[in-house]
Amino acid sequence: MSLHPPAKAWTYWANFLALCVLTVVTWLTARMDLGALSTPVALGIAVIKAALVVLFFMHVWESTPLTKLVIGMSLFMLTVLLTFLFTDYATRNYDVLPSDHAAAVSGKH
Amino acid sequence: MSTIITSAPALAPASKEPGQGGGVDYLNHETSIASWLLTLDHKRIGILYLVAMSAMFVLGGFYAGLIRAELITPKGDLMSSDFYNKSFTAHGVIMVFFVLIPLVPASLGNFMLPLMIGAKDVAFPRLNLISWYVYMIGAGFTLVALIGGGVDTGWTFYTPLSTTYLNSNVLLTATGLFILGFSSILTGLNFIVTIHRMRCPGMDWFRMPLFVWALYATSVIQLLGTPVIAITLALVGVERLLGVGIFDPRLGGDPILYQHLFWFYSHPAVYIMILPPLGVTNELISTFSRKPIFGYSMMAGASLAIAIFSFIVWAHHMFTSGLSPYAAMFFSLLTFSVAIPSGIKVFTWLATLFRGSISFDSPMLYAYGFIGLFTIGGMTGLFLSTLGTDIHFHDTYFVVAHFHYVMVGGAIVGFMGGLHFIWPKMFGRMYPEFLARMSAILIFVGFNLTFFPQFLVGYLGMPRRYHEYPNEFQVLNVFSTAGATVLGVGYLLPLLYLPWSVFFGEKAGRNPWGATTLDWTHTESPPTPHNFEETPVVTGEPYKYDTLFNKESALAGH
Amino acid sequence: MQVTEKKHAQEAHDDHGHGHELAHHFVSVEQQHDAGNLGMWMFLTTEVLFFGGLFAAYTIYRYKFEKVFEQASNILDPMLGAINTIVLIFSSVTMAFAVRSAQQGKSKAIVAWLGATIVFGALFLGIKYGEWKHDAHLHVFPTSDFNWTWAREKHAEGEHGHGHDSHGPELKGFVFNSPVVPANYIESDSRNPEAKQAKLFFFLYFSMTSLHALHMIIGFGVMAVIMVYAWYGYYTPHYYVPVESVGLYWHFVDLVWIFLFPLLYLLGAHLGAGH
Numbered sequence: 031m032s033l034h035p036p037a038k039a040w041t042y043w044a045n046f047l048a049l050c051v052l053t054v055v056t057w058l059t060a061r062m063d064l065g066a067l068s069t070p071v072a073l074g075i076a077v078i079k080a081a082l083v084v085l086f087f088m089h090v091w092e093s094t095p096l097t098k099l100v101i102g103m104s105l106f107m108l109t110v111l112l113t114f115l116f117t118d119y120a121t122r123n124y125d126v127l128p129s130d131h132a133a134a135v136s137g138k139h
Numbered sequence: 140m141s142t143i144i145t146s147a148p149a150l151a152p153a154s155k156e157p158g159q160g161g162g163v164d165y166l167n168h169e170t171s172i173a174s175w176l177l178t179l180d181h182k183r184i185g186i187l188y189l190v191a192m193s194a195m196f197v198l199g200g201f202y203a204g205l206i207r208a209e210l211i212t213p214k215g216d217l218m219s220s221d222f223y224n225k226s227f228t229a230h231g232v233i234m235v236f237f238v239l240i241p242l243v244p245a246s247l248g249n250f251m252l253p254l255m256i257g258a259k260d261v262a263f264p265r266l267n268l269i270s271w272y273v274y275m276i277g278a279g280f281t282l283v284a285l286i287g288g289g290v291d292t293g294w295t296f297y298t299p300l301s302t303t304y305l306n307s308n309v310l311l312t313a314t315g316l317f318i319l320g321f322s323s324i325l326t327g328l329n330f331i332v333t334i335h336r337m338r339c340p341g342m343d344w345f346r347m348p349l350f351v352w353a354l355y356a357t358s359v360i361q362l363l364g365t366p367v368i369a370i371t372l373a374l375v376g377v378e379r380l381l382g383v384g385i386f387d388p389r390l391g392g393d394p395i396l397y398q399h400l401f402w403f404y405s406h407p408a409v410y411i412m413i414l415p416p417l418g419v420t421n422e423l424i425s426t427f428s429r430k431p432i433f434g435y436s437m438m439a440g441a442s443l444a445i446a447i448f449s450f451i452v453w454a455h456h457m458f459t460s461g462l463s464p465y466a467a468m469f470f471s472l473l474t475f476s477v478a479i480p481s482g483i484k485v486f487t488w489l490a491t492l493f494r495g496s497i498s499f500d501s502p503m504l505y506a507y508g509f510i511g512l513f514t515i516g517g518m519t520g521l522f523l524s525t526l527g528t529d530i531h532f533h534d535t536y537f538v539v540a541h542f543h544y545v546m547v548g549g550a551i552v553g554f555m556g557g558l559h560f561i562w563p564k565m566f567g568r569m570y571p572e573f574l575a576r577m578s579a580i581l582i583f584v585g586f587n588l589t590f591f592p593q594f595l596v597g598y599l600g601m602p603r604r605y606h607e608y609p610n611e612f613q614v615l616n617v618f619s620t621a622g623a624t625v626l627g628v629g630y631l632l633p634l635l636y637l638p639w640s641v642f643f644g645e646k647a648g649r650n651p652w653g654a655t656t657l658d659w660t661h662t663e664s665p666p667t668p669h670n671f672e673e674t675p676v677v678t679g680e681p682y683k684y685d686t687l688f689n690k691e692s693a694l695a696g697h
Numbered sequence: 698m699q700v701t702e703k704k705h706a707q708e709a710h711d712d713h714g715h716g717h718e719l720a721h722h723f724v725s726v727e728q729q730h731d732a733g734n735l736g737m738w739m740f741l742t743t744e745v746l747f748f749g750g751l752f753a754a755y756t757i758y759r760y761k762f763e764k765v766f767e768q769a770s771n772i773l774d775p776m777l778g779a780i781n782t783i784v785l786i787f788s789s790v791t792m793a794f795a796v797r798s799a800q801q802g803k804s805k806a807i808v809a810w811l812g813a814t815i816v817f818g819a820l821f822l823g824i825k826y827g828e829w830k831h832d833a834h835l836h837v838f839p840t841s842d843f844n845w846t847w848a849r850e851k852h853a854e855g856e857h858g859h860g861h862d863s864h865g866p867e868l869k870g871f872v873f874n875s876p877v878v879p880a881n882y883i884e885s886d887s888r889n890p891e892a893k894q895a896k897l898f899f900f901l902y903f904s905m906t907s908l909h910a911l912h913m914i915i916g917f918g919v920m921a922v923i924m925v926y927a928w929y930g931y932y933t934p935h936y937y938v939p940v941e942s943v944g945l946y947w948h949f950v951d952l953v954w955i956f957l958f959p960l961l962y963l964l965g966a967h968l969g970a971g972h
Contacts, residue, residue: 053786056958086793087790116757
């Protein structure tokens with residue numbers, strides 16, 4: 031008797047195949063000039079690939095809610111780090127002050 | 140004893156335990172040096188941490204003394220500005236990273252957590268010991284750096300000062316802190332798994348003592364925050380070594396990014412320092428007012444809320460650093476939200492005290508001090524999170540006073556309360572109560588005398604981190620140094636009477652305080668090597684008191 | 698606290714718990730397994746944030762220096778990146794089978810699958826080494842040796858079929874015996890602010906990939922130890938947390954690469970398409 035019954039072997043091979051296909055797809059789409067879409071497409075495919083690895087190779091598909099919570103927490107914190115950091119950088123050169131006020135502020139410098 | 144605490148029926152069967160009379164406990168079952176240095180027992184590891192951190196505390200306190208001595212007079216007559224810079228850096232690095240962050244979780248938490256949840260040990264005892272060794276290695280690196288020339292960046296290692304302009308031992312110190320981070324991570328990881336997986340039967344989440352909730356929240360921060368500071372310090376090291384300009388504006392980098400990454404950890408780290416003392420204060424207040432904590436679930440929730448909020452407010456340290464004004468507004472607003480769970484905690488304690496049968500035993504004196512000092516520290520934090528006032532207060536002694544009220548008035552005083560509370564359990568001996576009360580009062584008075592003048596002198600505009608200052612600030616600085624002397628005496632007393640009591644103190648009995656959590660009701664003082672002879676099964680709330688408890692009888696009933 | 702006590706039943710007649718399979722402080726093998734598993738996930742959480750610091754730096758500088766980051770990314774070869782992705786994913790498959798063998802109690806199969814994992818991991822690092830060697834010839838190591846003018850020129854020549862090794866003076870340089878950059882290139886770099894920005898990209902590229910490689914090498918060490926234990930039948934269907942944990946670790950290493958590949962290699966792939 032095992033603590034956890036082993037997964038069927040074909041699921042691993044099917045997963046491998048899917049990941050290979052996605053790798054080729056992301057490579058091909060990256061060679062096309064998709065403009066502003068290129069990063070979202072590349073990252074979207076990466077997220078799908080990551081999800082496949084997490085769900086099937088790491089067995090999260092059949093894991094406890096606690097494991098999912100742990101993963102959710104780490105992703106949440108990573109998102110907080112990246113987005114809150116961005117609130118600064120995205121608004122650094124953001125000038126919506128009325129021009130005379132802005133001049134007054136910069137004049138004080 | 141079981142006749143005294145009538146509401147805790149568990150005591151009756153517990154007193155029939157075999158081996159109680161034999162006196163085998165975790166302290167005397169093996170006594171060689173090796174048995175301590177290779178121990179996997181969470182209780183002994185807690186004491187190892189306690190000893191190591193006490194030594195670091197004395198060292199950090201020594202530097203604080205140097206700083207206060209220099210500031211008696213306006214002129215820089217005691218030491219050079221360079222040595223002054225190194226002194227406050229040493230004080231900050233030692234106190235923040237080697238004392239405050241591991242202080243309560245690694246010592247009291249390690250000791251109490253398994254006892255409180257009815258476990259034989261933490262989930263990973265070997266990892267627990269490794270984390271102590273990692274702490275010692277990190278401490279070794281940092282001490283070598285401090286002794287071999289010192290560091291003068293301040294404990295924040297701001298770039299490009301730390302990467303480009305200074306030739307002190309930044310690399311060595313950063314390496315020490317990088318290593319130390321793993322100790323913190325391992326402790327946090329161990330505690331979370333322990334709390335999830337090692338609770339005894341019946342110990343569901345809302346039957347855990349509130350100290351356990353606080354440790355849980357703290358561990359979450361340690362796990363999620365520490366890796367970021369580790370990689371940030373590594374980047375500083377690489378930048379120093381290779382001259383890459385990741386934080387250097389001349390090379391295209393952005394020094395503000397360093398501050399972001401640094402405070403992403405170091406602001407939550409403030410809550411690593413203060414949450415466990417907040418938790419241990421719950422135990423004190425409940426036990427010594429003989430009432431269950433008012434609003435248990437609010438208190439537990441507030442701990443978790445503080446842990447989450449702590450991660451979304453970091454940029455309030457950077458309002459004057461060149462942060463975008465829009466981001467500053469955003470972070471200022473979020474910072475106010477931390478006041479909500481903190482306020483819940485303070486009001487919950489007051490409601491617990493209200494009409495309680497409150498006592499003035501030494502741990503409780505510390506707890507009273509804690510509530511007041513933490514409140515002042517927290518409220519002055521609001522001044523600093525307000526954008527307009529922060530421009531005036533930033534980098535003045537107001538900030539120094541604010542965080543010392545939280546870090547010393549909160550964390551250290553809370554720790555001292557917890558230590559005096561847990562001491563009889565740790566060593567099975569009582570300390571001299573009169574001296575303990577004296578020490579609590581001296582620390583309270585000395586602390587306020589030291590740091591309240593700093594609010595005033597900071598408000599008047601005295602900047603921090605200078606070894607000279609204009610003459611008009613001298614009176615307040617002399618007050619401050621006088622207070623520091625009193626404070627030093629207050630800390631010296633426990634360093635003398637606590638070790639004394641280990642050998643000569645009165646025997647404590649298993650539950651001298653009449654507390655109702657598992658650690659007091661179901662383990663010996665000191666506990667046996669595996670804590671519980673029989674696994675307890677919990678059927679009720681953690682705090683349920685008999686108001687007729689009598690301390691003298693409890694001691695005599697041993 | 699209201700408490701009753703009962704004799705610790707599970708431990709007395711726990712029929713799986715014997716020998717090394719159950720440490721004294723656990724009640725059952727299930728508790729022990731769940732604790733180990735949760736601990737490993739917690740550790741991976743810290744790893745996410747550890748790499749997260751670098752990803753944050755990458756995000757900010759890419760946002761600030763978008764154009765140069767694309768050009769710098771174009772220097773890297775997405776074909777090699779893609780091949781390496783598949784090699785690493787394949788090592789993840791063999792790792793998944795190693796864990797599966799542990800669940801089935803097949804000790805020798807654990808050794809074989811872990812061996813295969815190490816072989817494919819090593820193949821990945823081998824390809825990576827080749828890339829870095831090429832990078833050294835292009836002078837994109839983010840040291841004082843870095844030269845953006847040279848890198849772009851040599852890369853463009855390479856794209857058009859000229860061997861990059863045949864160019865440049867026959868002098869020994871900083872790493873991998875790369876040719877030394879002539880003074881006029883250094884001069885031209887110093888006047889070009891984009892050189893600094895490209896250097897930041899390569900700093901992030903090298904720190905992320907070398908941190909990733911370091912994780913792989915640590916993984917090799919852990920796997921080697923586990924192979925020895927597995928060979929002597931240490932792991933059973935009731936006790937295989939170490940195998941499962943190294944499996945989770947290895948899959949995490951794979952996950953990091955899955956994100957590094959598009960962020961570093963594919964960012965500028967469209968610029969060089971068609972060659």
